[in-house]
Amino acid sequence: MTRIIGIWGKGGVGKSTCASSLAYYLSRDGYRVLLLTTDFVPTISRIFRVHGKGLVNVPGNANLFIYELSPDEVIDLWKQRFGDEVYQVISSFLPIDREIIDYIAGAPGIADEFMLYVLYELYRKKKYDYIIWDLPAAGDALKLLWIEREFYTHLGEAAKMYLKLKGFLQKLKRNSSKSPLDLINEWRELADHIFTLLKSNDHRALVITTPDDLSVEVTRKIINELESFDISIDGLIVNMVWPDSSEVAKLFNERLKMQEMNLSKIKEMASKLSKDYRIIPLLNFRELGTNVLEMIGREIAPFVY
Numbered sequence: 595m596t597r598i599i600g601i602w603g604k605g606g607v608g609k610s611t612c613a614s615s616l617a618y619y620l621s622r623d624g625y626r627v628l629l630l631t632t633d634f635v636p637t638i639s640r641i642f643r644v645h646g647k648g649l650v651n652v653p654g655n656a657n658l659f660i661y662e663l664s665p666d667e668v669i670d671l672w673k674q675r676f677g678d679e680v681y682q683v684i685s686s687f688l689p690i691d692r693e694i695i696d697y698i699a700g701a702p703g704i705a706d707e708f709m710l711y712v713l714y715e716l717y718r719k720k721k722y723d724y725i726i727w728d729l730p731a732a733g734d735a736l737k738l739l740w741i742e743r744e745f746y747t748h749l750g751e752a753a754k755m756y757l758k759l760k761g762f763l764q765k766l767k768r769n770s771s772k773s774p775l776d777l778i779n780e781w782r783e784l785a786d787h788i789f790t791l792l793k794s795n796d797h798r799a800l801v802i803t804t805p806d807d808l809s810v811e812v813t814r815k816i817i818n819e820l821e822s823f824d825i826s827i828d829g830l831i832v833n834m835v836w837p838d839s840s841e842v843a844k845l846f847n848e849r850l851k852m853q854e855m856n857l858s859k860i861k862e863m864a865s866k867l868s869k870d871y872r873i874i875p876l877l878n879f880r881e882l883g884t885n886v887l888e889m890i891g892r893e894i895a896p897f898v899y
């Protein structure tokens with residue numbers, strides 16, 4: 595069984611750090627783990643000092659794989675999967691050459707929309723116990739869901755439109771390729787499978803926040819959005835919590851006050867969700883070494899076991 599754990603949160607709160615730590619910890623605990631990032635400005639290869647394109651094994655750790663999906667790669671994958679089908683539909687009505695595939699593949703939203711399909715395919719291969727999904731900052735991450743929903747709705751409208759124009763389009767048809775309606779319905783079914791997976795028990799979300807006003811506000815928004823998509827949230831993680839020492843209090847008393855207030859807000863949010871929350875302190879490191887990965891991973895892992 596493969597489980598997908600999505601790591602959500604505002605920009606810069608520590609999503610990639612937490613995702614990498616969790617992936618590292620689970621892999622050391624004997625699970626086969628894929629750390630997937632759909633952030634187009636990824637950082638995980640730097641964390642694991644891995645070079646090379648595509649899905650790669652982390653040297654010295656047979657259980658851990660990382661995959662930083664680049665926009666170019668997503669577009670190539672889109673062309674492989676849908677290029678022919680799209681060409682078939684369009685060329686059945688219009689004298690057009692295959693360059694149309696590149697044109698459509700480069701359209702805004704295609705890479706975002708297709709990202710979830712890549713996740714779905716990786717899940718279906720059942721090669722990993724966990725797919726830890728390092729998401730981009732909140733707005734871009736939510737866009738992935740919004741675009742998929744829009745795509746689903748549009749395909750429904752496209753199917754209706756096709757039925758209305760069917761007689762006319764049949765007359766225009768130049769060759770006997772697969773029916774456009776069948777293809778539209780197949781694509782829609784695929785989008786439906788993706789939503790079914792996202793809503794299932796095999797997909798969970800962890801929301802990372804820091805104890806400051808803005809990221810707590812964004813956390814609330816993320817929780818609401820995920821709930822509106824019926825996506826289960828497994829827990830909240832408060833990262834970069836300041837030590838409450840007298841030295842810190844002297845210099846950063848305002849921040850400590852804000853932190854205290856926000857920690858109680860987060861506690862409330864977690865109890866509303868009937869879930870736990872965990873605290874990760876602000877740590878004194880420059881490079882994210884294995885000891886830090888292990889420490890943060892150990893803190894988060896109980897959420898996913």
Ligand SMILES: Nc1ncnc2c1ncn2[C@@H]1O[C@H](COP(=O)(O)OP(=O)(O)OP(=O)(O)O)[C@@H](O)[C@H]1O
Pocket residue numbers: 603604605606607608609610611612633637729730731833834835874875876877878879882
């Ligand atoms: N607990 C921590 N203590 C100290 N520094 C931390 C901690 N967690 C993360 N950081 C640092 O904070 C910075 C941002 O972390 P990270 O890149 O994981 O955030 P992100 O949420 O993935 O950002 P983005 O939204 O840009 O993808 C990094 O420099 C990271 O090393």
Ligand SMILES: [Mg+2]
Pocket residue numbers: 609610611633637728729730
């Ligand atoms: Mg990141």
